[in-house]
Amino acid sequence: MVPSDNVAPPLDVDRILADPGVRIVVCCGAGGVGKTTTAAALALRAAEEHGRRAVVLTIDPARRLAQSLGLTELDNTPRQVKGIDVEASGGELHAMMLDMKRTFDDVVLQHTDPAKAAEIFANPFYAAMSSTFAGTQEYMAMEKLGQLHARGEWDLIVVDTPPSRSALDFLDAPARLSRFLDGRMLRLLLAPARTGGRSMFTFVTAGFGMFSRVVQRVLGAQLLTDLSGFVAALDSMFGGFRQRAEQTYRILQARETAFLLVAAPEPDAVREAAYFAGRLREEQMPLAGLVLNRVHRPAVAELDAAESLAAAERLAGMGGHEGTVEVLRAHAALAQLAVREQRVAARFTEAFPTVPAVSVSAQPADVHDVDGLRTIGAAISRG
Numbered sequence: 001m002v003p004s005d006n007v008a009p010p011l012d013v014d015r016i017l018a019d020p021g022v023r024i025v026v027c028c029g030a031g032g033v034g035k036t037t038t039a040a041a042l043a044l045r046a047a048e049e050h051g052r053r054a055v056v057l058t059i060d061p062a063r064r065l066a067q068s069l070g071l072t073e074l075d076n077t078p079r080q081v082k083g084i085d086v087e088a089s090g091g092e093l094h095a096m097m098l099d100m101k102r103t104f105d106d107v108v109l110q111h112t113d114p115a116k117a118a119e120i121f122a123n124p125f126y127a128a129m130s131s132t133f134a135g136t137q138e139y140m141a142m143e144k145l146g147q148l149h150a151r152g153e154w155d156l157i158v159v160d161t162p163p164s165r166s167a168l169d170f171l172d173a174p175a176r177l178s179r180f181l182d183g184r185m186l187r188l189l190l191a192p193a194r195t196g197g198r199s200m201f202t203f204v205t206a207g208f209g210m211f212s213r214v215v216q217r218v219l220g221a222q223l224l225t226d227l228s229g230f231v232a233a234l235d236s237m238f239g240g241f242r243q244r245a246e247q248t249y250r251i252l253q254a255r256e257t258a259f260l261l262v263a264a265p266e267p268d269a270v271r272e273a274a275y276f277a278g279r280l281r282e283e284q285m286p287l288a289g290l291v292l293n294r295v296h297r298p299a300v301a302e303l304d305a306a307e308s309l310a311a312a313e314r315l316a317g318m319g320g321h322e323g324t325v326e327v328l329r330a331h332a333a334l335a336q337l338a339v340r341e342q343r344v345a346a347r348f349t350e351a352f353p354t355v356p357a358v359s360v361s362a363q364p365a366d367v368h369d370v371d372g373l374r375t376i377g378a379a380i381s382r383g
Helices: 013-018 035-050 064-068 100-111 114-121 124-132 136-151 169-181 184-194 200-208 210-219 221-233 235-253 267-282 305-318 322-351 370-382
Strands: 024-028 053-058 092-097 156-160 257-263 287-295 357-361
Touching (some): 013 035, 013 257, 013 370, 024 235, 035 064, 053 136, 064 092, 064 370, 100 114, 100 124, 136 169, 235 257, 267 287, 267 322, 305 322, 322 357
Parallel strands (some): 024 257, 053 092, 287 357
């Protein structure tokens, strides 16, 4: 078994959800560890048990959240969830799913005039960037978080971070994208628009010769034209991208934010959680704790795997008792799995012994309704 000194202090999730000073909870971790379910369960519990006016923002393209909350669909606008038990608490629950292109469109409409916005929307480079550009989803998640926070309509915003190769992309991609949009290369491409409207190629060829030929060869003439037009149209918005990203980053560092790492007792997921915990510490962001999902616990914890297997062998040698023998062997397999999971989880607690943690038992079935979310929320609260 894992030594007792590797056990992390308990995570009091209800204290976080009930604290009026906590306005943002960010659920982060590797893909496939239950972030979406955890985020929805926490938002539901905040509304039902603690009277918070909560909104959960998901980036889950499978639409599981909408189904579990009894909604036919989710989109870029918060929708109130009906049929939940908030009569006593007075809370509310709203839910939405990020539409990164629509969010990008809204940013353009908000920060430029209609004619310029139409020019941007018609640009092929913008169409590609707003839909598929690496980092756009993470940047727009930060944009949407900043918008929700600025509106001040909710006591608590729960964020389900994007499913990406690395959970760190949620922190890194917005800065990368804002640097790209405000970078030296794009400023160079923008220069023709500031020199009396001469064409991109006339200006670059006159001033840079070799650079022009290299860029055209790498990017292609049409892409370069599209990019130049995009940059020129977006000129008035450059500073805003970086400013908003930095402002939201500061919000994530504030005491009103609580990061919850979500992991499963698997090596890759725990390694990712530990890496993210280290990054949060470096960036001075408030790490509230670890939620370890899908943990297996044997029904009789005091009967270990070796004893269970030995008993099964003795009964098998006596003949008969087939059902009991199979139960003992199944218990032994579950006990062995539980020990392996404890050892994997200990890799995190050894590295971050002061980070509170809570374990949530593996559920017999997938969560697909509000009752299931309520069960998960209670399990996180009980530990």
